[in-house]
Amino acid sequence: MKSLAELQAIRDKARASVNIRENAEAETRVLVGMATCGIAAGARPVLNAFVEEVAKRGLKDTMVTQTGCIGICQYEPVVEVITPGKEKVTYVKMTAEKAVRVVNDHLVNGNVVTEYTIGANAIGAK
Amino acid sequence: MRELSLNVMDIAQNSISAGASLITIAVEEDAGADTLSISISDNGRGMTPEQVEHVTDPFFTTRTTRSVGLGVPLFKMEAEMTGGSFSIQSTVGVGTTTAAVFKPSSVDMIPLGDINGTVNMLVMMNPQLDFLYTRKLRLESGEEREFDLDTRELRQVLGEDVPLNAPDVTQWVKEYLEENTAELLGNDGEAG
Numbered sequence: 474m475k476s477l478a479e480l481q482a483i484r485d486k487a488r489a490s491v492n493i494r495e496n497a498e499a500e501t502r503v504l505v506g507m508a509t510c511g512i513a514a515g516a517r518p519v520l521n522a523f524v525e526e527v528a529k530r531g532l533k534d535t536m537v538t539q540t541g542c543i544g545i546c547q548y549e550p551v552v553e554v555i556t557p558g559k560e561k562v563t564y565v566k567m568t569a570e571k572a573v574r575v576v577n578d579h580l581v582n583g584n585v586v587t588e589y590t591i592g593a594n595a596i597g598a599k
Numbered sequence: 600m601r602e603l604s605l606n607v608m609d610i611a612q613n614s615i616s617a618g619a620s621l622i623t624i625a626v627e628e629d630a631g632a633d634t635l636s637i638s639i640s641d642n643g644r645g646m647t648p649e650q651v652e653h654v655t656d657p658f659f660t661t662r663t664t665r666s667v668g669l670g671v672p673l674f675k676m677e678a679e680m681t682g683g684s685f686s687i688q689s690t691v692g693v694g695t696t697t698a699a700v701f702k703p704s705s706v707d708m709i710p711l712g713d714i715n716g717t718v719n720m721l722v723m724m725n726p727q728l729d730f731l732y733t734r735k736l737r738l739e740s741g742e743e744r745e746f747d748l749d750t751r752e753l754r755q756v757l758g759e760d761v762p763l764n765a766p767d768v769t770q771w772v773k774e775y776l777e778e779n780t781a782e783l784l785g786n787d788g789e790a791g
Contacts, residue, residue, distance in 0.1 A: 474782075475775035480756045483767040488760055507612065507724075509670045512605045517716060524723065528766045539724050541612075 500534040501580060503527075504553040508542030514549035515568070522569035523552070526576040535580055548591060554579060563591045600673060602712020603637060603701070609670040610639045610697050611721055617643025617695065620728055621751075622721070626714060627735040628703070634683070635711065638698035646689040654687055674699055681705035715776035722750055722772055726763040729754070732776075736783050746779040748772065 505511070505520040523537045545551060548565035552575070555561050562585050564575060571589055578584045587593055600606050607624060614622045619641035627636045646654065653659035655675050660668030675685040678699035689695040701708060718732045728750075735745040750763055757768065 474778055475771060477752070477756050480753060480768070480771055483765070483771060484757045484761045487765055487767065507608070509609050509673070512609050513600055517605065517608065517713075517720060520720065520724075521716065524769075528769075 500557060501532075501536070502555045503535060503537045503580070504540040504555065505537070506541065506543055506549055506551040506553075507539040510542055510546035511549045511551065514546075516550040518569040519550045519552065519567045519572050522572035523576065526573050527580070530576065530581060532576075532580060545591070548594065551591075564589045565591045565594050600677065600709065603635075603677065603709050604712040604714040604717040606670070606674045606677065607637060607639060607714065608717045608721065610674060611717075613670065613697075614639065614641035614643050614695065615725060615728065617641060617645070619643035619694065621731065622728065623731045623733075624718065624721075625733045625735070626711070627733075627737075629737040630739045631737065631741070633702055633704050635701040635703050636698065637701070638696060640694065640696040642694040645691040645693050645695055647691055651687060651689050655685075671697065677701075677709055680707040715773070715780055718748065718776060719769065719773050723764045723769050734780065734783060744783045744785075746783055748776060748779075 503523055505516055505523065507516050507520065520537065520539065527535050527537055540553070543551060543553075545565070550565075550567040552564040552567050552572070553561055554564070554575070562579070564571070564586070567575075567589065571586075575586050575589065578586050600609075611622055611624065621642050623638075623640040625636070625638045625640075628634070629636075654668075655672050657669050657672040671687065674697070678685045678701050681702040682705055683700040683702050685699045687695065687697045714734075718730065722730055730750045731747065732749075733745060733747040735743065737743050753763060753768070753772075757763070761768065763772075
């Protein structure tokens with residue numbers, strides 16, 4: 474069973490590493506819409522996938538966080554990626570699988586996954 | 600909603616918006632009585648009697664950016680659909696308690712779903728807030744089992760410099776919830 478002693482070990486390990494505080498000054502922000510509409514459309518696995526993939530790849534300058542309803546409920550789960558100095562990218566109808574690809578292509582390699590963006594999915598586009 | 604645990608996440612967001620510093624989530628199953636009770640309490644800013652009266656009206660919201668608020672009405676409807684009940688109590692400056700009782704044997708029962716995922720995510724996304732999650736199970740034999748996760752205890756162990764959303768801590772919370780849930784449900788328990 475998990476014990477508080479294990480948590481103590483985690484604390485000691487974390488204190489020894491220097492990186493922990495630097496996380497607070499993240500460069501890129503990934504915002505996942507988590508209002509009623511987003512949650513109902515499946516935002517939780519999307520957010521989980523982003524957090525896990527970002528942690529797995531050790532992206533220290535990326536912060537995954539949640540936001541409310543931005544008013545395009547029909548496109549939920551919606552994810553916004555905001556990088557200073559660049560145009561905001563809005564991904565729509567996200568899934569956990571798409572999230573993994575966004576982390577790999579966009580966050581790691583800097584290539585926006587155009588086919589998942591709102592521009593490619595807007596009414597009339599398909 | 601496909602899972603009641605998603606409603607819990609949704610209602611808890613209201614608590615967060617209300618400026619709560621402690622949010623208590625309780626899930627209690629009683630196999631003999633055929634009930635599943637879910638409550639979400641907070642110490643946020645609370646609501647006026649007038650707001651409480653309107654809170655289950657989908658077209659009432661204090662938000663100014665849009666004119667509908669569906670979270671609470673959905674939760675109420677889902678409980679009442681199973682033959683259960685719903686209540687919300689709130690006092691300005693004290694906090695709000697939202698509680699719903701479900702009848703799991705009803706054909707309209709929505710599964711509880713991944714409640715551990717909800718709790719873990721709430722902790723991970725709001726490391727500055729405290730959460731107390733308790734889960735209880737009363738078997739038909741009368742035996743009672745329960746466990747809880749109290750982030751105030753974790754915070755004491757972790758100290759000031761290690762946040763509750765450090766990846767290792769998140770993993771610990773996830774495994775703690777999984778292990779304790781498995782033990783609580785055992786072989787006699789009903790799957791969530």
